[in-house]
Amino acid sequence: MEIIPFDDRDGQIWFNGELINWRDAKVHVLSHGLHYASSVFEGERAYSGEIFKSREHTERFFNSAKILGFKIPYTIDEIESAKKETLAASGHDNAYVRPVAWRGSEMMAVSAQHTKIHVAIAIWPWPAMFGADSMKGIRLDIAEWRRPAPDTAPFQAKAAGLYMICTLSKHAAEAKGFTDALMLDHRGYVAEATGANIFFVKDGAVHTPMPDCFLDGITRRTVIQLLKDRQIPVSERYIMPDELDGFEQCFLCGTAAEVTPVSAIGERTYEVGDLTRQVATDYNDLVNRRGIS
Numbered sequence: 001m002e003i004i005p006f007d008d009r010d011g012q013i014w015f016n017g018e019l020i021n022w023r024d025a026k027v028h029v030l031s032h033g034l035h036y037a038s039s040v041f042e043g044e045r046a047y048s049g050e051i052f053k054s055r056e057h058t059e060r061f062f063n064s065a066k067i068l069g070f071k072i073p074y075t076i077d078e079i080e081s082a083k084k085e086t087l088a089a090s091g092h093d094n095a096y097v098r099p100v101a102w103r104g105s106e107m108m109a110v111s112a113q114h115t116k117i118h119v120a121i122a123i124w125p126w127p128a129m130f131g132a133d134s135m136k137g138i139r140l141d142i143a144e145w146r147r148p149a150p151d152t153a154p155f156q157a158k159a160a161g162l163y164m165i166c167t168l169s170k171h172a173a174e175a176k177g178f179t180d181a182l183m184l185d186h187r188g189y190v191a192e193a194t195g196a197n198i199f200f201v202k203d204g205a206v207h208t209p210m211p212d213c214f215l216d217g218i219t220r221r222t223v224i225q226l227l228k229d230r231q232i233p234v235s236e237r238y239i240m241p242d243e244l245d246g247f248e249q250c251f252l253c254g255t256a257a258e259v260t261p262v263s264a265i266g267e268r269t270y271e272v273g274d275l276t277r278q279v280a281t282d283y284n285d286l287v288n289r290r291g292i293s
């Protein structure tokens, strides 16, 4: 597989208020964000030239920064315009949108009160997060790392630091031949995958974990609404791992993952059933602004 490094591409990146050449969008090695994870980001998708739920993502971006104790030095409207400008400059209609904000180099220790806040927005094509075959269902391992308790890490923030255990879990799963990992939470309940929320289907009803220690994804909330619109019962509740054997279908959802069926968790297998396909189609229709039949 040919890998094109992300720092060596054509195009432009919005960097602290202006569009600059992609390859010039650099940070100094002594940046607080790099050493102490004082960084927040967003993951968004544009469909046919329009970013899905753009403002909701920007609001979460600002809230993530607030939770980490810093203020993005722009208004929500300014970031909204910057995303539009960057998308137009990218020449892509369908693309992934990555705003990121981080603390700079003015201080290099745990305390970072006087650091400058930097903001960048990059946009690139990203067709299917789990590859072209993902609608056949992906396989998940169960991670050894758990989602931390709400008094251990600020789970509502889309903060870089929270992804350390996601990368560890994903790499461990990949080493065993799985595509991704299902993470349990600090109590042992089923939580989410390493970059997407999880849903289960049984007897025509849908079950999904309570988002009380992991990100309540924008896609998760969208999918719940789509299910309710179809009068499909949705139960947000605590799910124990021993219930995994009893579910018939399973799928992940997230901005990058969209709706991705899961065909196995460890040794358990799931069918890629009608309900999962219906949700995937409904989500696809919604983001592409096609009427839902």
Ligand SMILES: Cc1ncc(COP(=O)(O)O)c(C=O)c1O
Pocket: 043, 166, 192, 193, 194, 195, 196, 197, 215, 216, 217, 218, 219, 220, 253, 254, 255, 256
């Ligand atoms: C850990 C994690 N959980 C859930 C999600 C889904 O969130 P959203 O639907 O807002 O993209 C993501 C993706 O951003 C994520 O990284």
